[in-house]
Amino acid sequence: MLQHRIVIVGAGISGLTAATSLAMRGHKVLVLEKQAICGGLVNSFVRDGFLFDGGIRATENAGMIKPMLAELGIDLPLLPSKVSLDVEDNIIIADTKESLASYENLLKELYPDSTEDVEKVIKVIGKYDVYMQVLFGSDSPFFKDAKRDLRYFLTTFIFWLFRFLATGAAIMRMQMPMEEFLGKLISNDSLRDIISQHFFKKTPAFFAMSYFSLYPDYFYPKGGVGRIPAALQSRLVELGSEVRTETEVVRLDASRKVLVDAKGNEYAYDKMIWCADLKHLYRITTWDTFPKSKMQKMLKEKERVLASRGAESVFTLFLAVDLPPEYFHAISEGHFFYTPSRKGLGELHRSELASMLDGWETLKRETFYSWLDSFCRLNTYEISIPVLNDSSAAPMGKTGLIASFLFDYELTRRIEAGGWYEEFEKHISSSMIEVLSTSVYPQLKENILFSFSASPLRIERTVGSSEGAIVGWSFEEKIPLDATMLTMKKAIRSPIPDVFRAGQWTASPAGLPTCIMTARMAADMVHAELGGK
Ligand SMILES: Cc1cc2nc3c(=O)[nH]c(=O)nc-3n(C[C@H](O)[C@H](O)[C@H](O)COP(=O)(O)OP(=O)(O)OC[C@H]3O[C@@H](n4cnc5c(N)ncnc54)[C@H](O)[C@@H]3O)c2cc1C
CATH class of the missing domain: 3.50.50.60 (FAD/NAD(P)-binding domain)
Known part of the structure; x- marks a missing residue:
């Protein structure tokens, strides 16, 4: 031994x-x-010259990652990773403090009858930006040394500590699930969905409403995460x-x-x-x-x-495309949240999903696929394009794309148990490609060199994450x-x-x-x- x-x-x-x-x-x-x-x-991994990231697509610094690398004497080239947000053909880049005003305009253009609702939401996001700055906006005290950084502890840290405790109290007040919080704040259900449907169900309101502030904090290590x-x-x-x-x-x-x-x-x-x-x-x-x-x-x-x-998982489609990076850069930055329709998912991923699972034994395959097509059409995609951050991430003149959305583990498990996972995988992949090709990337479908996918089951089997969860425990139940x-x-x-x-x-x-x-x-x-x- x-x-x-x-x-x-x-x-x-x-x-x-x-x-x-x-x-x-x-x-x-x-x-x-x-x-x-x-x-x-x-x-990250490379397939036929295309660099893909299998899990997280870019990382937020959060006042920790860069100090940790510095403390360890690790000198990695870290590239900026800008985030674009797009609903239908309204797009903004969320890279500065001013981006919140652009986001407000984007939402007002989409929902002209709900401008008051939009203003209420933007006000909350602005307020929570302050708290996020306290939490993650400067180098974390975790990476300070009591002897080496004595001056920091006697000055900056004391003020930070007060602000941190106040932030902690605010976080505790905002533990309410985002759906409930937004339901009380605004009346337009589509607007609520567009703001929240790419978060896990019942994400605490604090986390969801402050996430906008984290976008400018993302970076991409050269060679992949x-x-x-x-x-x-x-x-x-x-x-x-x-x-x-x-x-x-x-x-x-x-x-x-x-x-x-x-x-x-x-x-x-x-x-x-x-x-x-x-x-x-x-x-x-x-x-x-x-x-x-x-x-x-x-x-x-x-x-x-x-x-x-565990929390929800993701379905991910990896695409190698015979189109130059410029084609994609004319549309967005390298980290892209794209929603093809302003309508929102509504009950598709809530009561409709639950009732499909309840009646699984008698569910007709056509009914399921019709649900799936709507799910692909109304969802928010997280699209990552490594070559837009790191020019060496794809063969010359070509582009690799990673497109995903949150996906239910239990659904995937039952499909596999029923012996039709391969058929499902083909259907969902072509439905995603169809949606992207008929909206944001008109030339995509004809130029795909190869594609492959990863389901919640793959995440469960590789890293051993229960229910294929990508961020630990589900927010839908009390954490154990x-x-x-x-x-x-x-x-x-x-x-x-x-x-x-x-x-x-x-x-x-x-x-x-x-x-x-x-x-x-x-x-x-x-x-x-x-x-x-
Ligand atoms: C698509 C995606 C997007 C994400 N986006 C973000 C984001 O934007 N921001 C953010 O903060 N987070 C994000 N995350 C979440 C973040 O990546 C994870 O929370 C984090 O990486 C988890 O790290 P971990 O070390 O706790 O667990 P893991 O990464 O799960 O590591 C556990 C390790 O243990 C090994 N292991 C498991 N069982 C055994 C065993 N029995 N014996 C030996 N080894 C074992 C596994 O192989 C694995 O290497 C994202 C994740 C994904 C998948």
Whole structure:
């Protein structure tokens, strides 16, 4: 058996952040990763000369990623990644503070009878911009050092702390789901949909209404988002730690403090940080010799975790196109939220989806496909065009596109169980292509060189994310951990002795910033418990 002081499971952004943070302080860490490549939901790959990003498309800095890379001495070329927003043929670029006024005009042009509603929404977004600036607008204190940055702590930090606490209080007041919040604020249902349908169902209003402020904060690493985990992995190895890829952890013997991989290798640890799916942790954990009180706590949490669901997933279409980048740049920037119709999804992704699932056994295939075509026509697409950020991301004169929208895991699971996934995949892909070719990209369909797709099931199978979730727990139910923005720290220590956790299943709302924060906190706790100063 291999004996290690610190083992980290999962080499996504959380695992690598925790590992590098510990390695910088002199610890030797072993990271176990089930896939051949590190990064989890932050990954890029090349197919026939086209660079694609398989998960997150570009990353927000959030006052964390750039300071983290600087702290580690990693010098990656980071390119700007501008965001365009487009409904029908009204388009704006959300790259400066003034963009909010353009967004207001765009919405007023689309909904001339609802200008008062538009003004109300814009006012809220403007107000929440201030809070977002406090949270993510400047370098996070996580990356400041008490000795090196003493001046910062005696001056800037004190003011920041007051503003942070006020922001925290505002966040707690705005936990209401965005649908409910917008339903009370405005009466135009289509306007409500256009503002909110690309967010997860019941996203807290604070998060949805402040997201506009994050758009100018996005950047794109040259070579794809996957360059970030690759650089963290290299630095980790330089610092004397180890990453074992293709090593899937299949059992945790919590009493003996031993992890077992799929090949039967055992890894004993003093401290372990779990940076992967939490349901999986509880499914593979066994224990026998703990005191009854600890066991009760574990069992209660296990029950809550296993009964909870991940957030919605995505269906993604990857397209290699024989059209030059200029064709696409004449329309939008490289990160593009496109909605072909101002009508909005309405009940399609709510009650209509629920009633299809309820009557699944008797549902006619034509009824399903008719629903699917409307879903493709009225949805909001997140389109990413890597070559518009990084000119080396596609062969000369050609362009790679990644187009996706939120998609229900359960629907995909039932289709596959029914044995008609391939037929469905063909239908949804051609429906998406048809919508894009008859609206924003008239030359697209005739110029596709090749295409392929990824469903929620693929996300579940590759990174092991329950329900194919892309940002941890669903907002539709109570989260099984005590994990708000203000109480995150409590969730990091698990009820399993010497097991900590970090990443998108540890706090909510999750995403890269939360992953980095929880990973840094977990690393700090482990460092302190191992006697570090
Ligand atoms: C399409 C898409 C768009 C997104 N957009 C944004 C965005 O704009 N902004 C934002 O902030 N976030 C976004 N996210 C979310 C963000 O990418 C994730 O929340 C974040 O990357 C999760 O990191 P993680 O390390 O917690 O988990 P993961 O990335 O899931 O990493 C977990 C790792 O653990 C490994 N693993 C799992 N089980 C085992 C096991 N048993 N043994 C060993 N290894 C195991 C997995 O292979 C994986 O590498 C997006 C995600 C997607 C997919």
